[in-house]
Amino acid sequence: MLDLESLYSANANNMKKSVIRELLKLTGQPGIISFAGGLPAPQTFPVEGLRAAADKVFRERPASALQYGTTEGDTELKDQLIAFEARQGLKLGRDDLLIVSASQQALDIACKVFLDPGDLVIAGRPTYLGEIQAIQSYRAEILGVPFGNGDDGFDMGELRARYTTAKAAGKKVKYVYVIPDFQNPTGICWSLEKRKELLAFSYENDLLIIEDAPYREIRFLGEARPSIFQLDQEGEARGNVIGFKTFSKILAPGTRMGWVIANPELISKFVVAKQAMDLCSNVFTQAWVAEYLKTAAIYAHIEQTRALYREKRNHMIEALARCMPSRHDLTWTEPEGGLFLWIRLPSFIDTEAMFPAAIAEKVAYVIGSAFYFDEPERNAMRINFSYPSLEQIDEGVERLAGVIRTTIARDGIAHDGIAGDGIARGS
Numbered sequence: 001m002l003d004l005e006s007l008y009s010a011n012a013n014n015m016k017k018s019v020i021r022e023l024l025k026l027t028g029q030p031g032i033i034s035f036a037g038g039l040p041a042p043q044t045f046p047v048e049g050l051r052a053a054a055d056k057v058f059r060e061r062p063a064s065a066l067q068y069g070t071t072e073g074d075t076e077l078k079d080q081l082i083a084f085e086a087r088q089g090l091k092l093g094r095d096d097l098l099i100v101s102a103s104q105q106a107l108d109i110a111c112k113v114f115l116d117p118g119d120l121v122i123a124g125r126p127t128y129l130g131e132i133q134a135i136q137s138y139r140a141e142i143l144g145v146p147f148g149n150g151d152d153g154f155d156m157g158e159l160r161a162r163y164t165t166a167k168a169a170g171k172k173v174k175y176v177y178v179i180p181d182f183q184n185p186t187g188i189c190w191s192l193e194k195r196k197e198l199l200a201f202s203y204e205n206d207l208l209i210i211e212d213a214p215y216r217e218i219r220f221l222g223e224a225r226p227s228i229f230q231l232d233q234e235g236e237a238r239g240n241v242i243g244f245k246t247f248s249k250i251l252a253p254g255t256r257m258g259w260v261i262a263n264p265e266l267i268s269k270f271v272v273a274k275q276a277m278d279l280c281s282n283v284f285t286q287a288w289v290a291e292y293l294k295t296a297a298i299y300a301h302i303e304q305t306r307a308l309y310r311e312k313r314n315h316m317i318e319a320l321a322r323c324m325p326s327r328h329d330l331t332w333t334e335p336e337g338g339l340f341l342w343i344r345l346p347s348f349i350d351t352e353a354m355f356p357a358a359i360a361e362k363v364a365y366v367i368g369s370a371f372y373f374d375e376p377e378r379n380a381m382r383i384n385f386s387y388p389s390l391e392q393i394d395e396g397v398e399r400l401a402g403v404i405r406t407t408i409a410r411d412g413i414a415h416d417g418i419a420g421d422g423i424a425r426g427s
Helices: 010-014 019-028 048-058 075-086 104-113 129-137 158-170 192-205 230-236 264-278 285-292 297-323 351-360 392-415
Strands: 097-101 121-125 141-146 173-178 208-212 241-246 260-261 340-344 380-384
Touching: 010 129, 010 173, 010 351, 048 285, 075 097, 075 129, 075 285, 097 104, 097 264, 097 351, 104 129, 104 208, 104 260, 121 129, 121 158, 129 141, 141 158, 158 173, 192 230, 192 340, 208 230, 230 241, 260 297, 285 297, 285 351, 297 340, 297 392
Parallel strands: 121 141, 121 173, 173 208, 208 241
Antiparallel strands: 097 260, 241 260, 340 380
């Protein structure tokens, strides 16, 4: 029999399965209320508008839409994206854009272009699992940086200290990866001050910043802050920032369509890397999305999505406040946008060990340890509020709170003398 293991490359052997995808297989059981996936609400999909756009493509340019296209992307789609980004303050030309098959492909291209085995990427602790997977597949590593106490971005002192230590050890740090707007998994949003500090840090150390922004438009509370790309463009304009965007959260994930924003020299290198992957992104989908964007309906659509997610976010936070045990060491983020919030539990709770009990009670979440490259913190979880209904949020939070109460009552006194009601015994 063929020995496949002997044939796999070192890169292939370093690839890891997605913990989230594996856990999601367990959530398909009947009656499960899942807070696990990063799924947009299906009722936000503009079905009629997308159908009309597809019909127009078939009527007016079927031959070109069903043919091969350029690696760089459809020029009509690029022109629509230039207009879309201009509303957010960016000044772009076609050469500043690359169309990709959603932002996950962009993450892989960046690793392919920049990383050699053993190189480091600076990222948050925790950070997006898809970025961890991409980095691991190229045998590079993550230099994790904790977030500050204000949940407003990196602890900049720790960033500088850890970077200095890595450089002293002879490590090559290639870029910083951040999701400044409603980060996956925590839901936090970087302050303007931290964005400026990080940009200055990149200038000081000749580092690139990859600004992943899948949720940027899904702000439903507070005032929008300029992207790091915009801060660079309006400031010293050094071109240190690469932006990744996607239609997955603002239109429909099934489009599998996104775009990269960068200076033309970087775009040119990304194009070469992409040619070896797929020659071009789905040509029909590019034409389809371009036609939809021409109607300008996406702006009203985004507003409707924001309103729905605001309602769901508020409903979940109210349910957490009502149902969860009242303890100083049980907290959650209260995001101003995006799809997720992050629950921190008492230190003695391992959310991976608790997961089977949650499944038994018909509720699912994503374990916090999945979002760390090494030395994971195990007492946290990510939960999604965009997909479940209001009724499912109520019932699911109640089930989850019950599982947590049971775990605290069972394990709390044994670990630190804290009983299920939060009162220290024997002191």
